[in-house]
Amino acid sequence: MTTYLGCIADDFTGATDLAGLLARSGIQVSLRMGVPTKPPADTAPFEVIALKCRTAPVAEAVAETQAALRWLQAAGAERFFWKYCSTFDSTPEGNIGPVAEALMQTLGTDQTIYCPAFPENGRAIFMGNLFVGRQPLAESPMKDHPLTPMRDSNLMRLLEPQVTRPVGLVDRLTVAEGAEATRAALKALANEGVAHVVVDAVANADLTTIAEACRDMPLMTGGSAVAMPLPALYRASGGLGGDAPSFTPPALPETAVILSGSCSAMTNRQVAAYLATGAPGLRLDPLDLADRGGQPALDWLAQQDLARAPLIYATAEPDAVRAAQDKLGRARAGEIVEETLAACATRARDLGARRIVVAGGETSGAVTQALGVTRLDIGREIAPGVPWTYCTSAGHDLALTLKSGNFGAPGFFTDALEAL
């Protein structure tokens, strides 16, 4: 069907997060890995294109997002959402502002909003200042991020050097008055030529107000949460008919494999909890992989009963990770693990596994690439921000879930298998 809302996300797990929140509506959501090379066909009411442009050079990020916009327009979308991180990950050069400004220009619109708030996950905006839990952004661990250190908490000040047109604020006092007041405040700012408007939100109800005030804007920008109320609003306004397709996942055999390349604290707990259930597991040691290659892991996999959902993991505690990195180099250690887990994914598919659980953002990228996946249909959520997704790989229907580092509860792997 014709696409109603076209979304562009600046990284892969952010795209999954947004797609999962939109899919809570029950309406079909499809996630594309990169800008599709073919013209739109068989499109969903909500299309999300996952890019990897958060820290790319500005010109590259602008070019990629423009290509994504053109594809979404060809799919029929007239409303667009630019999704970035709820901690506003960017530098004085970009890419949040430059991309938004370029999208606005192409769409011929004079104003957009910036709302990275995600109250359920502790991201709130008050008087234009972003908080992470109870800390201002610039005092949160984000101040030390390796690529996008956030040293100011004020979103207007962060945005100003990134854009050429004026920046303004609709504060929480206005949002608290409701959608009408918010719309009026935006209009007043537009009359003054304010193109880029940060909007305060401290609770879920604020997001509903903002989404209602802005739902007809050609372009909205923000974290995933402000997009969450949109499906219900589009339905209520009659824009999106009651006949909008929902997604029915295919029935798949219960054969599964779990592949974990994340070394986050939470993934370490999840691996331990899964092994404690007595499930079969194989630990990958990067040093051993450097010596003997991944064949032993593939041989082990071939002997497993896939109905028992075997786990292959490189997940390790920080000391072990450091030791491997000291010997092999950080990049090489990561690469051989990713290569091996990706090879395990394709082998598991060929052995008949139809449910694949992957832990780790980079690991997920390596696995989806190896499986040749370009489109995912979003199914039910296992944990906030982590849905089951469905795709085809080498002619087989697969269920795939891609979990980034700290997402999910300790029982995530069991939760995931039980959710199907």
Ligand code: ADP
């Ligand atoms: P997360 O989402 O937790 O950041 P990623 O998959 O994005 O997980 O990143 C983890 C990185 O660490 C990957 O490149 C992975 O290959 C690498 N890695 C996994 N296990 C080990 C290990 N034991 N030693 C060194 N690097 C590892």
